[in-house]
Amino acid sequence: MSIVPRKISRHPNAATPTYWFDGKGFESLFFNAVSSTFPEGERFFVLSVRNFAEQIQDEGLKIDVARFMRQEGQHSREHDAHMRILDTQGFGMLRQVSRFDRLLMRWTAKFLPRYALAVTTAVEHVTALAAVALLENEAKYLDPMHEDYRLMWHWHAVEEIEHKAVTFDVFEEAVGSYTLRFIAALYVAVIFPLILFIRHLFLLAKEGLLFDVAGWRRGMSFLLGREGFLTKIAVGYSRFFRRNFNPANTDDSRYVVEFEERYGMHFSHLPAA
């Protein structure tokens, strides 16, 4: 699958409602929590890969890495802009939490580069699974989004699918340790849900929704029910522990083709580097 960095033309703005997911607090705040992890998280992915850029021999992979960095840089910028809107809506606490995560991630990338790359590879598998979960049931996840947000999430999901194999390929070429991949996968399986949960709780508390029983009941089914968003990710994530796992073995390219056909008017292609 070729990797095509894009720039979108529609963004969330100050006039976009706070409860932008079908007017529902729990779900809107959950996706705000997810969005708030992207700016620092994706800068960490780029740092982790850059540590090994010089060791990559494969010419095709070098090009993919440059395009991956371009895509993630653009994603960080969009979600940074979303963070600024969240600031104006009174959710500035997300920045405080991100500051701590940033320190931890910068330290890991600097002093444990092989582990940082393994963690990045595991999280990239999560983002690719989340992308497919969103796109395979648009009626449930994308249609309820306010139109100012829908393009951002759809575009980000498509580009995560496009570059889902890049960090894995870099890891296999530069590090190639199954044990390290396994340990990193366990770490991500614990830390990532925890980070999301804490952020989501902060946001619910700020909105006075911490004890909204109806919201929790609906939200738990939305996230952790049989067809729940997190349930789907958890099921797919288990594949990452297999020794012969390779993200390229699953073909999700139809989602990219559909996006290009439907939203061609709403984005432009960027130069790769």
Ligand SMILES: [Fe+2]
């Ligand atoms: Fe991304």
Ligand SMILES: [Fe+2]
């Ligand atoms: Fe990514």
